[in-house]
Amino acid sequence: MIVFDRVSKIYPDSSVALEDVTLSIEPKEFVSLVGPSGAGKTTLLKLFLGEEQPTEGAVYYESTNIHKLNRKETDVFRRKVGMVFQDFRLLPNKTVYENIAFTMEAAGRTDEEIESDVPHVLELVDLTPKVWNFPRELSGGEKQRVAIARALVNEPDVIIADEPTGNLDPANTYDIVQILKRINDLGTTVLLATHNKGIIDLLKRRVIAMERGKVVRDDRSGKYFV
Amino acid sequence: MFWMKLKRVLRTGFFNFWRDTTVTLASVLIMMVTLLVIGLISFSGVILDATLTELKNKIDINVTFITSAKEEDILNIKHTTESLPEVLLVTYVSREEALTLFKERHANDQAILSALDELGENPLGGVLNIRARDPSQYGSVAEFLESDNALSSAGFPIIDRVNYFQNKIAIDRLTKVIASADWLGFVAMFFLAVVSVLIAFNTIRLTIYLARDEISVMRLVGASATYIRGPFMVVGIIYGIVAGILTLLLLLPITYWLGGTTEDFFVGFNLFSYYLRHFLEIAFVIMASGVLIGALSSALAIRKYLKV
Numbered sequence: 001m002i003v004f005d006r007v008s009k010i011y012p013d014s015s016v017a018l019e020d021v022t023l024s025i026e027p028k029e030f031v032s033l034v035g036p037s038g039a040g041k042t043t044l045l046k047l048f049l050g051e052e053q054p055t056e057g058a059v060y061y062e063s064t065n066i067h068k069l070n071r072k073e074t075d076v077f078r079r080k081v082g083m084v085f086q087d088f089r090l091l092p093n094k095t096v097y098e099n100i101a102f103t104m105e106a107a108g109r110t111d112e113e114i115e116s117d118v119p120h121v122l123e124l125v126d127l128t129p130k131v132w133n134f135p136r137e138l139s140g141g142e143k144q145r146v147a148i149a150r151a152l153v154n155e156p157d158v159i160i161a162d163e164p165t166g167n168l169d170p171a172n173t174y175d176i177v178q179i180l181k182r183i184n185d186l187g188t189t190v191l192l193a194t195h196n197k198g199i200i201d202l203l204k205r206r207v208i209a210m211e212r213g214k215v216v217r218d219d220r221s222g223k224y225f226v
Numbered sequence: 227m228f229w230m231k232l233k234r235v236l237r238t239g240f241f242n243f244w245r246d247t248t249v250t251l252a253s254v255l256i257m258m259v260t261l262l263v264i265g266l267i268s269f270s271g272v273i274l275d276a277t278l279t280e281l282k283n284k285i286d287i288n289v290t291f292i293t294s295a296k297e298e299d300i301l302n303i304k305h306t307t308e309s310l311p312e313v314l315l316v317t318y319v320s321r322e323e324a325l326t327l328f329k330e331r332h333a334n335d336q337a338i339l340s341a342l343d344e345l346g347e348n349p350l351g352g353v354l355n356i357r358a359r360d361p362s363q364y365g366s367v368a369e370f371l372e373s374d375n376a377l378s379s380a381g382f383p384i385i386d387r388v389n390y391f392q393n394k395i396a397i398d399r400l401t402k403v404i405a406s407a408d409w410l411g412f413v414a415m416f417f418l419a420v421v422s423v424l425i426a427f428n429t430i431r432l433t434i435y436l437a438r439d440e441i442s443v444m445r446l447v448g449a450s451a452t453y454i455r456g457p458f459m460v461v462g463i464i465y466g467i468v469a470g471i472l473t474l475l476l477l478l479p480i481t482y483w484l485g486g487t488t489e490d491f492f493v494g495f496n497l498f499s500y501y502l503r504h505f506l507e508i509a510f511v512i513m514a515s516g517v518l519i520g521a522l523s524s525a526l527a528i529r530k531y532l533k534v
Binding site for chain 2: 049051072079083090092093094102105
């Protein structure tokens with residue numbers, strides 16, 4: 001479903017972020033990317049989203065080369081991918097409801113769909129009482145749950161989570177991981193970048209370890225050690 | 227689909243305008259300054275025009291005839307002068323009228339009046355007051371009068387003096403001043419307008435810079451460039467409209483206050499009544515500038531952040 005084919009990313013200052021990475025991810029998999037900071041996890045995710053261009057190699061999603069898509073096709077592709085970031089990246093001037101509704105609006109969904117789906121997805125992340133709050137009025141864990149709800153609401157094929165628990169305490173971390181797991185159980189592919197050992201041990205799923213831009217280990221059953 | 231998107235873009239724009247109070251306040255105020263400058267510039271253009279016309283109207287030349295000149299000869303010259311293309315208007319002041327005017331002017335000066343009585347006869351000649359279409363044309367008019375065209379029917383000169391030659395330096399200087407004031411005024415206005423538009427442009431750029439992370443998030447959730455740009459342009463346009471309305475209101479007390487001064491200074495030109503008379507045109511210029519600056523600045527500034 002997702003294929004990285006001999007991908008290298010070298011930045012203009014000739015620092016190497018990724019070197020000859022090849023890996024493939026099947027539908028409905030839950031894959032954790034681990035490794036120290038600067039190992040290339042985030043670059044890998046950015047390449048998948050078309051935020052960055054690879055220096056060499058190609059990234060495929062269901063046999064389309066992501067970097068051969070034009071602007072419009074990229075927009076359409078991104079709507080099939082839900083994203084969750086360490087710093088939440090919610091829209092500060094929009095309420096919880098509007099933050100989630102915005103993604104649906106961007107995908108051209110009707111007002112009726114928005115009115116029925118947003119409460120539903122908020123229920124899924126257990127945030128119904130906060131629907132009219134602004135992000136600044138929420139705790140870190142709540143913000144991340146809004147971000148997950150936003151990522152989920154368009155029923156994406158893939159969820160990408162880049163250090164989603166990096167700013168959270170253990171209790172919230174546990175909640176977020178449980179939510180991601182539930183999403184995966186419902187049939188969505190999840191790609192999670194993290195350096196939290198506890199999460200990996202909890203998940204017991206496939207782990208890809210990276211170091212200095214290379215894949216150093218690809219473990220089907222998942223244990224964290226680098 | 228189009229209407230749904232338009233509705234959403236407008237709604238989001240209004241919300242953003244309303245919610246981000248500090249940014250909104252700063253932008254509207256800066257935009258107001260810009261529009262005020264544009265408004266005052268157009269006024270200063272009008273004031274300058276009024277001044278120049280006023281000055282031009284004050285320039286004329288007087289042709290004084292010798293006392294023995296016959297009235298019909300003078301009227302003859304008046305007639306030929308009037309037929310010159312450069313001449314706008316010629317008024318004849320007869321000897322008697324000249325004397326009456328002279329007496330009126332010196333009504334408080336007993337010495338002059340008694341000297342006049344002593345003379346026993348009217349020492350003043352008839353006068354032709356000539357106004358040219360343009361100050362630069364007085365030279366040729368004066369030359370025409372100096373030539374043989376201005377002889378009496380009997381063929382001897384009857385013109386005592388033409389004050390052009392006394393006033394020549396002053397007239398020349400004024401002509402130059404008027405020409406350069408016209409040019410200088412234009413350059414200054416153009417410069418001011420450009421500077422204030424740039425300031426407004428930069429302010430709006432700053433507001434969009436503040437939203438750059440937000441824009442990148444919108445890109446990442448797959449919102450199209452148009453759909454992201456729309457609300458920002460709506461906000462820019464609202465800035466323009468609100469600032470425009472405030473500027474038009476603010477110009478009321480400003481012109482009212484300046485009105486009295488301009489009325490005294492430029493005979494009969496009241497800035498306040500000018501503003502009221504031309505309100506629709508001025509309102510159009512200011513509102514259009516506001517909307518244009520707002521929309522264009524937003525569109526240009528956001529381009530950079532849409533590339534993600």
